Amino acid sequence: MPKNSDYEMVHMENVVKRFGSFTALNDINLSIAEGEVVVMIGPSGSGKSTVLRTINQLEKHDSGRIIVDGMEITDDLRTLAQIRTETGMVFQQFNLFPHISVLRNITLAPQKVRHMPHNEAEDLAMQLLERVGIPEQADKFPGQLSGGQQQRVAIARALAMNPRLMLFDEPTSALDPVMINEVLKVMGELAADGMTMICVTHEMGFARGVADRVIMLDEGMIAEEGVPNEFFNNPQSDRAKLFLSQILH
Amino acid sequence: MSMLAVRRDAIAERIDWAKANLFDTRVNTAITLVSLVAAVAFLFLTVRYFLFQANWGLVALNRKLFFVGSYPADEAFRVWIAMFLAVTLIAITYGIWGGRLRPYLIVVGAVAALVLTLGLGVEPRIEERAFTEIIESGGQQTTISGINRVLVMEGGWAPSWLYALSLGLAVPFGSTWVLMAGLFGTLAGGAVIGKQLARFRSNPVMLQGMGALWVLLIPAIVLLQLGVSTNSWESAFLDIIVFSVGVFFSFFIGLALAMGRVSPYRAIRISSVGYIEVVRAAPLLVWLLFATFLKDELGPVGAAFSSIDLVYRVMIVFAFFGGAYIAEVIRGGLQSVPRGQREAAQSIGLSTIQMYTLIILPQAIRAVIPAIIGRFIALWKDTALLAAISLVNTLEKSRKVLGGQTDIAEGAFFEIYLIVALIYWVISYMLSRLGDTAESRLGVGRR
Ligand SMILES: Nc1ncnc2c1ncn2[C@@H]1O[C@H](COP(=O)(O)OP(=O)(O)OP(=O)(O)O)[C@@H](O)[C@H]1O
Ligand SMILES: [Mg+2]
Numbered sequence: 001m002p003k004n005s006d007y008e009m010v011h012m013e014n015v016v017k018r019f020g021s022f023t024a025l026n027d028i029n030l031s032i033a034e035g036e037v038v039v040m041i042g043p044s045g046s047g048k049s050t051v052l053r054t055i056n057q058l059e060k061h062d063s064g065r066i067i068v069d070g071m072e073i074t075d076d077l078r079t080l081a082q083i084r085t086e087t088g089m090v091f092q093q094f095n096l097f098p099h100i101s102v103l104r105n106i107t108l109a110p111q112k113v114r115h116m117p118h119n120e121a122e123d124l125a126m127q128l129l130e131r132v133g134i135p136e137q138a139d140k141f142p143g144q145l146s147g148g149q150q151q152r153v154a155i156a157r158a159l160a161m162n163p164r165l166m167l168f169d170e171p172t173s174a175l176d177p178v179m180i181n182e183v184l185k186v187m188g189e190l191a192a193d194g195m196t197m198i199c200v201t202h203e204m205g206f207a208r209g210v211a212d213r214v215i216m217l218d219e220g221m222i223a224e225e226g227v228p229n230e231f232f233n234n235p236q237s238d239r240a241k242l243f244l245s246q247i248l249h
Numbered sequence: 250m251s252m253l254a255v256r257r258d259a260i261a262e263r264i265d266w267a268k269a270n271l272f273d274t275r276v277n278t279a280i281t282l283v284s285l286v287a288a289v290a291f292l293f294l295t296v297r298y299f300l301f302q303a304n305w306g307l308v309a310l311n312r313k314l315f316f317v318g319s320y321p322a323d324e325a326f327r328v329w330i331a332m333f334l335a336v337t338l339i340a341i342t343y344g345i346w347g348g349r350l351r352p353y354l355i356v357v358g359a360v361a362a363l364v365l366t367l368g369l370g371v372e373p374r375i376e377e378r379a380f381t382e383i384i385e386s387g388g389q390q391t392t393i394s395g396i397n398r399v400l401v402m403e404g405g406w407a408p409s410w411l412y413a414l415s416l417g418l419a420v421p422f423g424s425t426w427v428l429m430a431g432l433f434g435t436l437a438g439g440a441v442i443g444k445q446l447a448r449f450r451s452n453p454v455m456l457q458g459m460g461a462l463w464v465l466l467i468p469a470i471v472l473l474q475l476g477v478s479t480n481s482w483e484s485a486f487l488d489i490i491v492f493s494v495g496v497f498f499s500f501f502i503g504l505a506l507a508m509g510r511v512s513p514y515r516a517i518r519i520s521s522v523g524y525i526e527v528v529r530a531a532p533l534l535v536w537l538l539f540a541t542f543l544k545d546e547l548g549p550v551g552a553a554f555s556s557i558d559l560v561y562r563v564m565i566v567f568a569f570f571g572g573a574y575i576a577e578v579i580r581g582g583l584q585s586v587p588r589g590q591r592e593a594a595q596s597i598g599l600s601t602i603q604m605y606t607l608i609i610l611p612q613a614i615r616a617v618i619p620a621i622i623g624r625f626i627a628l629w630k631d632t633a634l635l636a637a638i639s640l641v642n643t644l645e646k647s648r649k650v651l652g653g654q655t656d657i658a659e660g661a662f663f664e665i666y667l668i669v670a671l672i673y674w675v676i677s678y679m680l681s682r683l684g685d686t687a688e689s690r691l692g693v694g695r696r
Contacts, residue, residue: 058592085598095593099611099691108607109597154593161597 015064088158148179318483344443495567503575582613622684
């Protein structure tokens with residue numbers, strides 16, 4: 001189902017992740033093309049976050065292969081660092097750095113990791129803040145912003161490293177309805193610009209409107225996947241039917 | 250409503266409050282009255298003591314001993330330079346990050362005026378007066394003649410209690426009022442200059458520059474003293490220098506130990522925990538005694554250690570002892586930083602070192618500033634223990650003063666120990682103010 005190109009951005013092969021004796025990911029096989037937007041859904045505890053977190057190695061997988069943008073994840077720290085700089089992640093709780101200004105949140109990684117000059121980094125940060133619609137908040141601290149604004153700063157922070165792949169882990173679950181839309185709008189624009197995205201979200205409107213593919217996880221396995229309209233209108237597996245009936249009432 | 254009516258209402262309100270809370274039952278009325286009498290009596294006794302009974306001349310006479318002990322007078326410039334360095338840095342730092350300038354300048358000005366106008370004219374000295382006395386007993390007359398030492402205060406125009414109030418005792422080397430005035434001038438001027446610099450407060454160059462100066466201050470002060478044998482490091486000077494060096498290194502040792510406790514390497518984790526537990530298992534005094542009497546029991550390491558001057562050994566003990574406690578405090582801070590911070594730092598590609606220095610430690614340390622300051626204050630007061638290992642700290646010096654001048658210091662222990670307490674209090678208070686300021690300054694924008 002690749003969309004824009006045949007280039008494979010993420011490749012997961014027989015990936016297994018255990019926490020003690022509990023198997024969180026049980027033989028995941030996944031291929032995501034450059035420019036593709038994938039929405040991942042599934043019941044709580046099904047392993048959605050864990051999939052994202054193994055891709056940028058916030059969690060080490062136990063077996064299987066993960067290849068991101070042509071680089072295979074091994075114990076090599078340099079590859080790992082490279083993969084992390086090419087992969088932006090947005091968290092449910094924003095996780096902005098509360099002790100530094102909004103601007104500094106965004107300029108930090110370009111300056112410290114890419115050694116970008118101070119002025120250049122600030123120009124970049126301002127451009128990104130324009131893009132997510134809150135340039136006037138640059139000098140505030142994260143704690144002074146609304147949830148929706150914070151999440152947009154978090155997106156800008158991730159974009160500052162000019163990533164090839166963006167991972168979103170329930171970016172709108174901690175937000176009020178009004179704020180949800182402002183974040184989804186930014187995500188939609190990002191998708192339209194051709195960014196490769198994996199989004200864990202239960203925003204069905206977003207899934208139908210923006211996603212190229214929906215993947216449903218259950219108990220650490222891929223239960224079903226498909227094009228959004230097909231998946232929502234005509235789910236094949238019992239698990240998917242049950243899950244959809246629960247979230248759509 | 251007129252002003253008067255407003256005031257009358259306010260008074261009536263207070264009376265109502267008192268009636269409702271202090272005089273509502275018979276028992277409460279009795280308690281209130283007894284407390285009132287006790288408070289008035291206490292106040293009366295205190296004021297009478299301070300103004301009319303206390304022998305402040307004794308304090309004045311020995312003021313140099315309290316501050317620098319037997320530090321050689323012709324090496325005094327070393328202490329003065331150290332004081333000027335410290336005061337300059339303190340004042341500029343206050344100007345940049347401290348509170349408002351006006352109350353600060355008023356306090357500095359008031360203290361300066363008191364010290365310089367009241368304190369400096371006075372010259373207390375001991376006079377020896379010959380006496381002859383005839384004692385009659387059992388019809389026999391015996392003539393005794395001898396010398397009586399009395400304390401005389403001359404030259405000042407202020408009564409002795411005012412003199413004490415003036416902190417004239419803060420002049421360690423007698424009539425060096427130009428230097429003293431310079432010190433106050435620096436305190437005021439530095440803060441004013443600091444205020445001008447305040448707009449560069451968050452400029453990284455400024456932060457790093459000031460940080461570097463503070464880090465260099467303590468080594469500079471110690472280096473300045475190297476020409477003077479540590480045998481003559483005494484009194485408040487000794488306490489302050491041991492504390493400063495100890496506290497300075499204890500912070501970094503604590504930081505290293507706290508990082509050791511969360512290290513990915515088991516061996517480092519275990520040795521950090523082991524070190525912390527062992528050090529905290531015994532009181533500081535015991536470690537000080539070990540440091541004092543250690544010869545070659547621990548082989549070449551012990552021999553090398555024991556060849557160092559006792560004062561430096563004590564500094565090392567303070568640093569490593571304090572470090573164990575600071576480590577635990579910082580560990581608490583590390584735990585208070587949410588996991589998501591670490592993940593966010595990793596996800597934007599920061600290295601582990603960058604993650605700690607830029608994201609985790611600033612938040613962790615900020616969260617525990619009050620506790621760290623608390624440890625510092627405790628360490629400061631622990632310098633009182635130096636008296637137990639034959640070092641002459643402020644406390645020991647004051648005991649020597651009392652013991653050596655029994656004729657004129659008869660029963661004056663209260664005056665002397667009050668001054669000792671005052672010296673401990675001043676530094677403790679400055680530390681806690683520092684903590685408050687650091688907390689509110691660094692707390693900007695916290696969630
Ligand atoms: N660090 C961990 N230690 C132990 N178990 C974990 C850890 N992280 C996740 N798990 C377990 O792994 C399973 C999958 O977790 P994951 O967070 O991926 O689920 P999820 O699909 O994102 O759920 P949710 O919708 O609630 O976020 C859960 O059962 C969880 O309890
Ligand atoms: Mg999750």
